[in-house]
Amino acid sequence: MVILKGSVEIKNVNITDPKITSMSVGDLERDTEYNAKVFARNALFEGAPGRKTIRTKTNGERSNGFY
Numbered sequence: 001m002v003i004l005k006g007s008v009e010i011k012n013v014n015i016t017d018p019k020i021t022s023m024s025v026g027d028l029e030r031d032t033e034y035n036a037k038v039f040a041r042n043a044l045f046e047g048a049p050g051r052k053t054i055r056t057k058t059n060g061e062r063s064n065g066f067y
Contacts, residue, residue, distance in 0.1 A: 002049075004035040031058040 003011040003025055011025055028034065034056070037049040 001039075002037045004037070005029075005032065010034075028056050030056055032056050 001011075001013050001015060001023060002009060013023065015023070025034075032055070034054050036052045036054060039049050040047040
């Protein structure tokens with residue numbers, strides 16, 4: 001999983017445990033757009049990424065994940 005802020009990569013995690021189905025990302029800025037990309041891969045190939053654009057809230061308490 002790759003998290004981008006604009007074109008800057010802020011997190012890149014290689015998850016290989018099939019039991020892991022979610023992930024939290026902390027230390028995000030308020031009112032900011034982030035792009036998440038998830039890749040599926042096996043020993044033979046890597047598939048096209050699934051992409052999601054997420055915007056954090058402008059107010060509220062800080063969170064350890066997306067607002």
